[in-house]
Amino acid sequence: MFGMFSSGSGWKFSSLGVLGWDSMSMSLIFLVFWISGMMMMASYSLESKGSSYMFYSLVYLLTVILFLCFSIMNMFYFYLVFEASLIPTLMLILGWGYQPERLQAGSYMLMYTVSASLPLLMGVLCVYSLFGGINFFSVVYVDSLMTEGIYMSVFMLSLMLAFLVKLPMYFTHLWLPKAHVEAPVAGSMVLAGVLLKLGGYGLMRMMSFFWGGFHTVYSVVGILSLWGAMITSLICLRQSDVKSLIAYSSVAHMGLLIGGLMSGVYWGWEGSLIIMLAHGVCSSGLFALAGLSYDILSSRSVVVNKGMLVLLPSLTFWWFLLSVCNLAGPPSLNLVGELFLISSILSYSDYLCFVIGVLSLFAAGYSLYLYVSTQHGKVSLYMNSTVINLSGRVNSMFFFHWVPLNLIIFKVDL
Amino acid sequence: MVIISTIFSLSSGHILGVWLGLELNMLSFISFSIQSKNFNEVEAGLKYFLIQALGSGFWLLGSFLFYLSMGSWFLFETIVDFNNLIGLENIFCMAKVIMMWGLFMKLGAFPIYFWVPSVMNEMSWFSCIILATWQKFIPLILLSYLIGPETFFLGIIVSVMSSLVGGVGGLNQTRLRVLMAYSSIGHLGWMIGLMYMSWIGVMVYYGVYFVVSLSVFLFLWLFEFSSFMQVTGWRMWGKSMLILFSLNFFSLAGLPPFLGFMSKWVALQAMVNSGSYFLGCGLLVGALMNLYYYTIVVMNVSV
Numbered sequence: 001m002f003g004m005f006s007s008g009s010g011w012k013f014s015s016l017g018v019l020g021w022d023s024m025s026m027s028l029i030f031l032v033f034w035i036s037g038m039m040m041m042a043s044y045s046l047e048s049k050g051s052s053y054m055f056y057s058l059v060y061l062l063t064v065i066l067f068l069c070f071s072i073m074n075m076f077y078f079y080l081v082f083e084a085s086l087i088p089t090l091m092l093i094l095g096w097g098y099q100p101e102r103l104q105a106g107s108y109m110l111m112y113t114v115s116a117s118l119p120l121l122m123g124v125l126c127v128y129s130l131f132g133g134i135n136f137f138s139v140v141y142v143d144s145l146m147t148e149g150i151y152m153s154v155f156m157l158s159l160m161l162a163f164l165v166k167l168p169m170y171f172t173h174l175w176l177p178k179a180h181v182e183a184p185v186a187g188s189m190v191l192a193g194v195l196l197k198l199g200g201y202g203l204m205r206m207m208s209f210f211w212g213g214f215h216t217v218y219s220v221v222g223i224l225s226l227w228g229a230m231i232t233s234l235i236c237l238r239q240s241d242v243k244s245l246i247a248y249s250s251v252a253h254m255g256l257l258i259g260g261l262m263s264g265v266y267w268g269w270e271g272s273l274i275i276m277l278a279h280g281v282c283s284s285g286l287f288a289l290a291g292l293s294y295d296i297l298s299s300r301s302v303v304v305n306k307g308m309l310v311l312l313p314s315l316t317f318w319w320f321l322l323s324v325c326n327l328a329g330p331p332s333l334n335l336v337g338e339l340f341l342i343s344s345i346l347s348y349s350d351y352l353c354f355v356i357g358v359l360s361l362f363a364a365g366y367s368l369y370l371y372v373s374t375q376h377g378k379v380s381l382y383m384n385s386t387v388i389n390l391s392g393r394v395n396s397m398f399f400f401h402w403v404p405l406n407l408i409i410f411k412v413d414l
Numbered sequence: 415m416v417i418i419s420t421i422f423s424l425s426s427g428h429i430l431g432v433w434l435g436l437e438l439n440m441l442s443f444i445s446f447s448i449q450s451k452n453f454n455e456v457e458a459g460l461k462y463f464l465i466q467a468l469g470s471g472f473w474l475l476g477s478f479l480f481y482l483s484m485g486s487w488f489l490f491e492t493i494v495d496f497n498n499l500i501g502l503e504n505i506f507c508m509a510k511v512i513m514m515w516g517l518f519m520k521l522g523a524f525p526i527y528f529w530v531p532s533v534m535n536e537m538s539w540f541s542c543i544i545l546a547t548w549q550k551f552i553p554l555i556l557l558s559y560l561i562g563p564e565t566f567f568l569g570i571i572v573s574v575m576s577s578l579v580g581g582v583g584g585l586n587q588t589r590l591r592v593l594m595a596y597s598s599i600g601h602l603g604w605m606i607g608l609m610y611m612s613w614i615g616v617m618v619y620y621g622v623y624f625v626v627s628l629s630v631f632l633f634l635w636l637f638e639f640s641s642f643m644q645v646t647g648w649r650m651w652g653k654s655m656l657i658l659f660s661l662n663f664f665s666l667a668g669l670p671p672f673l674g675f676m677s678k679w680v681a682l683q684a685m686v687n688s689g690s691y692f693l694g695c696g697l698l699v700g701a702l703m704n705l706y707y708y709t710i711v712v713m714n715v716s717v
Contacts, residue, residue: 110709129687
């Protein structure tokens, strides 16, 4: 399906006035529609609670906004819909979240992303007045001499900051675990699956617009986020909240992505796109699993979520498959992406092999920790230990999460 | 009467005619804002009267100085020719600054903004609407005639500081009228700063601010909210009303997909085009703090 639009090795591009698509935006648009369908399947329990009408309208609205976001070529309109995607997400968290802390989480998310994206607005307006054009597909060849100097660095950084917060990079990630913990299942799925990728997409577009222009900022951002990713993977190991663990794991993966992207070579670029797709589907599936466990056990703590192999043997199967994908186990798209990224980072500097080694090791570590601590062990005394069968709807949802991860590997020239 | 005096003030060419219109406008506004004979409203009316009378006084003083330097009473038709003003430039600039000072006082911009929250706190919501929207109209128009490169620095300082004060002042407020007063100070800062860049921009900003803040105020008025304690009872009015309420606030904050963003866009575009990036950054910081306390209101509503 993805291959259809990228047959051959060409960089196909089709345009329709304001909207335009190349193979990068097309594959991300497929991701949007895929995840939206999964969101609806995962939130089936809302049907019985009677608030499903507004929920579905919000999901539709978000899907349309994200579709526009990935297909708009004009930088200013992109900023507009980029910010517009925040409102339905906020409504999802505020309206269907579980605890009162969701208010704090929502305002964290709003303040972090908006305060980082106002520099982007200034930057886009500056680009317009400096270069006279704000079309993504027109490339400005920036002389590397031009990017010396503190003002130019600040200008470049202001263009990237919004996306670095959205991704999120290590130092600006604090809103993400909060938002994930408080969001409903569908909210976390779209947040991890698509909204983070919006940041990666914007970063890649900005970098291709200023081809060769970011070198002063590249190194700082790339290395900071790689070290941040290493620290985050250590943080993951001491999380007791399943959703928070998955959220931190996505911070770690995105740190690797930024590192690869900032190495400035084509492999890093390709690897970023692949890992965006892979991580989008994979983390969305993990959040769906966590949400389902929460529906059954009413807890997200790893202390209570124990011995689910006894309670839900068929769910364990999906936990296993998706954890393996999360740690970049062999037949998965994540593996391809990480290999691309790691080789591009090593081409940038050999000294980073230590950081990458620790990062990959602990990525495997926390994925195993997530799997083992929830599936094995003794069932909590407070639980009825009767085997629960999963419905066909749930099984097919996880099947559709897992299939693209292990089939697209046959056609990775996206 | 408020409307008639506004038209009178803005259509007279003579400075003293403008002054007459300003005074008429103030008196008519006071007369309907204290209709209920509530003691608080009378106190608010008195505060408003003192400040506005002082502002008009400054305007009058400035206009005499203006006549002294220019030899003309006509603010709008006079072409300033600095060659004829040898020896009198200082007086001319002073006249301008004093007149602007009076207008800042009447608007409630940075140095003399203290009266706005305390007056709005004690007024009815309807008077608050008029005070925050319509009453800004005459001083803003008059200000646009006075600005020029020689007062650029003053205007920028007033603009950025108003925006910051509007942001900081509202941070810890629980009374919604005071909060809305600070928000109006913040928006005023944007308008004053924008005035140096683009006149059309100010009109767009003012128009958008008028519409958006009108809808926010009407919400608060119709549901008779005055503090956070009352806001939390949203379950009485349902989820769709809640969403409308929050969207109005986000629009006032200038978040992108809404109308309020358009004014911010116009303002920033004008500032970037004229190269004043730091003014834009200062105003954005103020706007962020505005957004923060609007968010607090919305969060309190949606508990």
